[in-house]
Structure formats: C-alpha cells, structure tokens
Amino acid sequence: MILVQPGILTSHSLIDSCQSLGSRFAIISDETVASLYGFSLLERFQNRGLFTRLFTFASKEKSKTREVKQQLEDALLKEAYGSDSCIIALGGGVVSDLSGFLASTFCRGVSLVLIPTTLLSMVDASIGGKNGVNACGIKNIIGTIYEPHRTFIDPDLIKEMPLSLIKEGRIEMIKHALIADRELFFQLEDHWQKTIERNIAIKQEMIRKKSRALLNFGHTVGHAIEAESEYTVTHGDAVLIGIIVESYLSYQMGLLPEEDFKRIERLFEPISFSLDPIAILEKMRCDKKNKQGFIHCVLLQSIGTAFGSTAQAVDEDLMMRSLEYVGRLFEKISESR
C-alpha cells in the first residue's frame, strides 16, 4: 500500500496504520534524517505506548555494506527484537535499500514500512521492493526483492529539501518520462503530488508488464561513473550523464531520431569529474546486467518510448564512441568558460 499525502509524516494515521504490523518497532535512519525527522517520529511512537527504538548510521552511499547491515542486526538482537519486529525505514535510497534488505532477512522476513524523505526515493527506491548493499565495488550486488507492507510519501517534505536533492529526483523523473511518457517529459512541473503519483505509476506499470529492466535506462553508464568516481559523483549526476551517453548510442544505432537526441542533449550539465572512457568501459564489464560477456544497456526509440522490453547487448566500440562524444561536451563547456 502506497499512500501519497501531504502531512502524512506527522499525522496520527501513520502510526494507526503501522500499529498492527508488529509489537516491537525499529526506526532505521541515517544521522542527518534522524535529526530532521527521526527523533520526533520516535517520540510519537513511544507516546502511543509502542516499544520503539531509533537506530542510525552514517549518511552516505558507503554505508550500504554488509558490515553496516550486520551492525544493525546485532543492535536489534541485543534489544531482543524477534519475528514480531516492524522495521521503519526513514530516509533516502541508502536507508531504504539497507533497511529493506535487513527486514527481508531478519528472522527470515519481518514487517517493513518505508518513509522516503528524498524526491529520488519517493519516485524510485521506494517502488518495486528491490533492495541491497554494495560489495566489491558493485552496486546492490547482494540483496533481495521484498515488498514493503506500507509506504508513506509526504510531498510536504519536498518544500524543505535542498535543491541538490530535488535535482537527484528530477533526473529519475526525466528517465521515467523518456522511457514511458513523452508528455510528462515536456511538462515536468511543480505540482509534486500529481507528478510523484504519475512517476510511481510508471514504475509500477513497468514492473507489472515485466519490463522492469527498462528502468535501468541511463544506469549502465551511470553506475560505472559512480563506481569509477568512488561514489564522489552523486547517483543523479551520474545517471544524467548516463542518460545522455545512452541516448547518443541509441541515436547512433539509428533508433532515436536526431531531433529527440538534440532535445535530450540540452539536459547536459557538466560535473566535476573527468570522464575517462576506457576506465568507464572497464567498470561496465562488471555490470550485473551483462550476459555472456556483453555489455547491456537500455536503448531509446523516441522521447517517451524505450526500445524493446529489456536491456540490449551493445557494441563496445560504439559505447566507446558515445562516451567520447559526451566527454567532448565536458571539454566544450570548460572551454566556453
């Protein structure tokens, strides 16, 4: 059950709805979000007489490890949490990926509630049940698919979000629009509740139609950039570059019309990272989506329509040329400054 409702985070109905999900509640959050919303949520749960504790970890992608999962499990076991636990993941994608994985394996699966606090996690990480941690430099390589029992999305939180966080979310929304909704692409607007609902619907529809793989548009290149930068480049920035590289690739393969590519190219924003095509290609060779040694990525047929229903094997030379093309966009920008 996904509820998108302004003010839901501080409402009584959130606690009412969680009450039946367990007898011991664990709010898991990162340190930043805990100080913003975690302590007050903890207090409201405790004021209702519910056994509740708050568990936090450092706010960064690097926390998404098997080690941090293990530390949280040890802390829960120490407090005698058992199969009647309810895990409440309060935060962005790092929190929901880590907590979702934890909930799916704790006592072989306990109740899970997601409260995404970033635009990105509202329209992406919270939908579809995928979770996981990173290992050996590969993102989300260890994890499960575990649907949350409740998801509460509070669009009011967007008003308080720093612009950099909103940008992250917008990039996934652009991706959703590119693969599935041409109209949405040209009117990504500011009525957040409606836009969020449309984005959730796109992601759910993709999953329902077994086209989940298409959600990886921009991500083959994006993940490689993230890994190569050792996660100093944000997921959003990396995916935006990925979207442009993979769009160029689609255009070069004769799939995407030139005018659509030119429109997508206008989204380009330089990031403080020097794009080394050879290193990026090397990282892509370890991608989870690879099959029989071939790099796979999602291709675009037009703005609003992905090609086929899954990622396609792509030629390494063409990928190389696409990376080089976008690399030159970086140079042009820095020259024009």
Add this chain to the structure above:
Amino acid sequence: MILVQPGILTSHSLIDSCQSLGSRFAIISDETVASLYGFSLLERFQNRGLFTRLFTFASKEKSKTREVKQQLEDALLKEAYGSDSCIIALGGGVVSDLSGFLASTFCRGVSLVLIPTTLLSMVDASIGGKNGVNACGIKNIIGTIYEPHRTFIDPDLIKEMPLSLIKEGRIEMIKHALIADRELFFQLEDHWQKTIERNIAIKQEMIRKKSRALLNFGHTVGHAIEAESEYTVTHGDAVLIGIIVESYLSYQMGLLPEEDFKRIERLFEPISFSLDPIAILEKMRCDKKNKQGFIHCVLLQSIGTAFGSTAQAVDEDLMMRSLEYVGRLFEKISESR
C-alpha cells in the same frame, strides 16, 4: 523438483538437468564433503565444458555465519559470477542453509541446486526452502525462505555414512512420525528410499497446510541445549532430548496419554552434557518462536498427532519441571553404570 534416486549423484542426468539453470556454476561444500564427492562432481561438470568452480569452508556448525557467507560472496565476485550463476550446495544442513541464503541474496537471487549428503539434510534441511545463518548465539536468525530449483537425493550415499550421521537423520524422522504418522513411528525401517520419500511428503504436507511451525517439535528445547553447549552437542542429540522434554510437558498438560509418553521415553539416550535446567530456560527466552515474552513450543496429542497447528505458549514452571524430569533420567543412567 525433488528427485530421490539411487546413484543420481554420479549420473549424467544430474548435469543434464542443471545445465539450463545458469552459465556459471559454483559448487559450495564443506571440506569433508568436498574431498568425498566435491572434486569428482566438479570434474564431471568441467568435462561437460561448463564453467564450474568449487568453493569450500570448514566443516562445522560454527561456519554458519554472516562472515563465512561474505567470504564466499567475495570469492564468487572475484571470479566474476553474476546473475547467471547457479549455486550447487553439496553437503549437509550447514552447507544447504549457508548456500541457500547466499543464493537467495546474490544478485537478488540466482539458481539453486541442493544435493544433500546426510540423511538429516535429505529429510529436513533440503525441504521447504528455509535457510539462514546463526548470529548472537541464535540459530538461523538471519536468512530467507528460498525454494531450490532442483533437489537431488541419492539414497546410495547412506550406505557410506557413518552411523552417527544416520542417527541424526533418524531423530528428525522420529519427529516427523510423532507429529504426523503413528504407523511410521512403529516401523522406521531400512528401505531408505521409501522412508525418505515418506518423510519428505510429511514435511511438504505440513508446509502446504501452513502447519510448518509443528516441525519445530522438540526444537525449542533442542536449540537451547545446542546453544548452551556452544554446539558441542549435535543437533540430533539435542533434538532427541528436546523431544522427550516436550513430550513430558505434553503429558503433564494432560494432552499426551501416559502410555504414549512411556513409549517415547524409551528413545532416551544419555549424552555427555550436564543438563542445567536454569541455563536452558534462560536460552529459551531468546528463542525466535517466542511471542510477547512467552516461551512457545509444539505439543503432542498422541504419537502421530501434534496439538493444534502451531507452537503453543507454555508455562515456565512446567517447562522447568520437565527439564528437571529429563535431567533425572541422565542421573539414573549414570548411577546404573
């Protein structure tokens, strides 16, 4: 698909049946089983031109940890295993619990083949998909439920098994008979294929009827004994004591007729472990099955019939007296020697 067939381990059909499950095969085994069957199985896979590696760990219950799982994952990732992996768990319950958990979270779930090599794992660990590792002294507290894609049971292996291993398996078979099949209890015999098939059917039927919890008969006390002994007492020995304690408890509660209890009591065999009822009770307070602070255990109504369809809350005083009663059986035996 569960196949019970003499000679299946060394047959061509095993490899034929696995071939479609992945393009990279990983045989996971403990060191003992690897030397018995692992290297020859590896060779047969490789001779068929299939990319296959053998990964081993130390043969003991203490290997069932998050740390050993992580070491295996790192080893797989180093060899570039991805979402087209097929994990082949070759061994007893420790191997299948650890490998099953690993397979369920590696790339969010890859193919899993079980080849149980102990009687216990043939009739118990291999059936029903439960897996997991131990943490903070609690058995199987972190894990998932993940059905294997194939299970190959070779009754010929029993001929080569040490008697101590056969005993372990017989104790779970006694448990199955006690909770579900009076006739089987009085004729646990030596036609292994038939007996194994009947035991698998009992376990599957319990799961199908959502009475899976009944399979924990003897295990509330058994797990506590195992933990208290720091796993020096085998699972089988601990569960046999557990069966007798929980049967006495059922008898004291007026559920189990005296003559049935007396028959079950005859199964008693002393073990080299001094049963401290207070310490055992303390361990039971951390059992996964507990709800609202009460110790839960499965009760017996007669030989062949469990009480209700799940574990029941039991009185701590009565549990204490049952542990003391069985403690006195130990004393009697040592006096009579």
